[in-house]
Amino acid sequence: xxxxxxxxxxxxxxxxxxxxxxxxxxxxxxxxxxxxxxxxxxxxxxxxxxxxxxxxxxxxxxxxxxxxxxxxxxxxxxxxxxxxxxxxxxxxxxxxxxxxxxxxxxxxxxxxxxxxxxxxxxxxxxxxxxxxxxxxxxxxxxxxxxxxxxxxxxxxxxxxxxxxxxxxxxxxxxxxxxxxxxxxxxxxxxxxxxxxxxxxxx
Amino acid sequence: xxxxxxxxxxxxxxxxxxxxxxxxxxxxxxxxxxxxxxxxxxxxxxxxxxxxxxxxxxxxxxxxxxxxxxxxxxxxxxxxxxxxxxxxxxxxxxxxxxxxxxxxxxxxxxxxxxxxxxxxxxxxxxxxxxxxxxxxxxxxxxxxxxxxxxxxxxxxxxxxxxxxxxxxxxxxxxxxxxxxxxxxxxxxxxxxxxxx
Numbered sequence: 494x495x496x497x498x499x500x501x502x503x504x505x506x507x508x509x510x511x512x513x514x515x516x517x518x519x520x521x522x523x524x525x526x527x528x529x530x531x532x533x534x535x536x537x538x539x540x541x542x543x544x545x546x547x548x549x550x551x552x553x554x555x556x557x558x559x560x561x562x563x564x565x566x567x568x569x570x571x572x573x574x575x576x577x578x579x580x581x582x583x584x585x586x587x588x589x590x591x592x593x594x595x596x597x598x599x600x601x602x603x604x605x606x607x608x609x610x611x612x613x614x615x616x617x618x619x620x621x622x623x624x625x626x627x628x629x630x631x632x633x634x635x636x637x638x639x640x641x642x643x644x645x646x647x648x649x650x651x652x653x654x655x656x657x658x659x660x661x662x663x664x665x666x667x668x669x670x671x672x673x674x675x676x677x678x679x680x681x682x683x684x685x686x687x688x689x690x691x692x693x694x695x
Numbered sequence: 696x697x698x699x700x701x702x703x704x705x706x707x708x709x710x711x712x713x714x715x716x717x718x719x720x721x722x723x724x725x726x727x728x729x730x731x732x733x734x735x736x737x738x739x740x741x742x743x744x745x746x747x748x749x750x751x752x753x754x755x756x757x758x759x760x761x762x763x764x765x766x767x768x769x770x771x772x773x774x775x776x777x778x779x780x781x782x783x784x785x786x787x788x789x790x791x792x793x794x795x796x797x798x799x800x801x802x803x804x805x806x807x808x809x810x811x812x813x814x815x816x817x818x819x820x821x822x823x824x825x826x827x828x829x830x831x832x833x834x835x836x837x838x839x840x841x842x843x844x845x846x847x848x849x850x851x852x853x854x855x856x857x858x859x860x861x862x863x864x865x866x867x868x869x870x871x872x873x874x875x876x877x878x879x880x881x882x883x884x885x886x887x888x889x890x891x
Contacts, residue, residue, distance in 0.1 A: 519868050522727065523812045527720035567780060574773040582769070597819045600772050604815045606724055673718055674879035681865070681872030688864040 501626045504619075508630030514607045515638045515680075516687045521607035524598045525639060526676040532655045535643025536636065537591045541584065541599060543632025545576045546608050547625065550616040554624035557617050569612045570603065577602045607635060638683075645679055646670045702833050704889055709837030711885040715813050716845040717878055722813030726846055727871055729804055736850035737843065738797070739804050744839025746779075746786055746808050747817055751835025753778050754818040755828055775818045783809045813842055848878065 514520050524542065529535040549572050553560075560568045581599045584592040592599065602608065611631055616624040644654055650670035652660035669675045715721045722743075729739045754775055762771055787805050791798045798805075808814060817838050821831045852874055861870050 519727065520724065522723035523720050523816075526723060567777075570776055570780065571773060574776055578769055578772050581772075597816055597823065600819050601721075601812045601815055603772055603776055604810045604812045606810055609810060669880070672879075672883065673720065674876045674883065676720070677872045677876030677879055681869045681876060684872065685862075685865045685869040688869065692864065 501623060504623050504626040505630040508627065508632070508634035509637075510634070510691075512631075513634040513638065514631055515635060516684055518607075518610075520610055521605045521635060523601065524605065525642065526673070526680060528595050528598050529639055529643040529646055529676060530650070530671045531594075531647045532640060532643040534591070534594055535639040535641075537584075537588075538595055538598065539632070539636025539639040541580050541595070542602055542605060542607070543629070543636055545573060545580055545602050546611060546632050546635075547628035548576045549573045549608060549612060550624040550628035551621060553612050553616040554619060554621045560617075565617065566609070566613070569609060569617075573608055573612075574603045607631070642676075642680060642683065645683070646675060650675065702830060705830060706833050706837040708889060709834055710841040710844065711882070712888060714841045714845055714882055715816070715838045716842060717875070717882045719816065721816040722811050722842055725804070725807070725811055726849065726875070727868065730846050730849040730853055730871070733847060733850045733854060735800070735804075736846045738800050740839070740843025740846050742786070742790075742801050742805055743808055743811065743813070743842050744836065746783055747814060747835045747839040747842070748832060749782050749786070749835075750779055750814050750818055751821060751831045751838075752828070753782060755821055755826070755831040758822050771819075771822075775815065779814050779818065780809045813838065845878070849875065852878075 508514065510517075512518060515522070515525055521542070524538050528538045549569070552572050553569060577600060580602070581592070584595075584599060611627065615627045619627070648654055648659070649667045651666050652658060652664045667675075670679065709715075713719060716723065716726050725739060725743070730736050757774060757778060758771070762768060762774065783806060787798075790801070790805070817835055821834065824834075826834055849871075853871065856870065856874075865873070
């Protein structure tokens with residue numbers, strides 16, 4: 494099997510912007526909105542999702558020939574659920590604070606359409622190295638949007654970033670930004686800005 | 696009587712105060728994807744409510760009598776997702792046999808309920824909140840009604856929006872998200888309705 498290095502780089506870059514899961518494909522919205530009230534939460538959620546995505550893409554691209562086509566979706570879900578359980582127990586053991594603040598959104602990675610979508614669209618059709626590149630690219634694409642969203646919301650909602658207070662006493666926090674309503678509006682405006690940027694690039 | 700009041704309060708709080716879509720952020724994908732027309736949004740809401748009520752009952756039984764009884768909490772996610780997938784499959788077969796018209800109207804949305812995180816979220820929240828069997832079923836039904844309410848309201852707004860003049864870059868997803876934000880603000884007004 495010959496490895497096309499250029500191909501792998503383009504698979505990797507694909508997820509960062511051109512087919513960014515949140516901005517372009519609009520999938521995986523629930524965690525995007527729910528756990529981005531602080532930058533640290535956004536980053537942690539992004540990394541946890543990336544881990545599950547990369548691991549399941551590796552496994553599925555390795556065993557894709559063994560899975561009968563009729564039962565492939567249930568098989569994918571079981572593989573994903575296994576890695577999610579693993580991640581959940583890992584976070585509970587080593588980072589109990591993060592696990593508590595992400596609460597049910599860690600187990601909900603199982604039903605994140607991003608993960609299942611990439612298995613169906615990519616890992617089940619391509620070689621393992623390309624699947625790894627796709628997993629890392631998509632995972633990073635997901636993580637940077639989540640982190641950015643968390644940073645914006647934390648900055649306006651609490652005047653801090655990654656828990657470090659940036660604005661002084663004079664700043665009156667816009668509480669709405671850390672509440673559900675702020676999540677929807679911030680992401681709406683963010684997607685609008687991204688649309689504008691990619692339009693200008695053309 | 697006391698218990699009945701509790702159950703009623705639980706129902707109201709699930710529908711309005713802790714609305715699954717607008718407050719808990721569960722089920723955003725169908726909320727954005729299937730909210731273009733009031734009619735389809737309503738059918739989607741009905742199907743989801745049905746699956747949610749059944750899921751609440753089934754996962755409560757499995758969690759209490761199998762997972763907790765045999766001390767297997769690590770199998771929770773795997774078993775819940777299998778239960779949900781088979782329930783959706785079962786509902787699909789049932790609707791296909793009994794009402795082909797409804798089956799056609801729901802189309803692809805029916806199988807997609809499996810990956811709706813509102814259903815999985817519901818299954819996970821029940822053991823977390825420690826509800827009884829009756830409370831779980833009411834919680835599931837209330838979650839479904841809240842889901843239907845939000846998605847139908849959204850569809851109504853988006854139907855009107857078709858005639859509005861939306862700035863180019865905000866067309867589609869961005870403007871829908873901003874509307875959802877304003878709806879979430881409106882729903883915040885319910886937060887002091889009852890204290891649980």
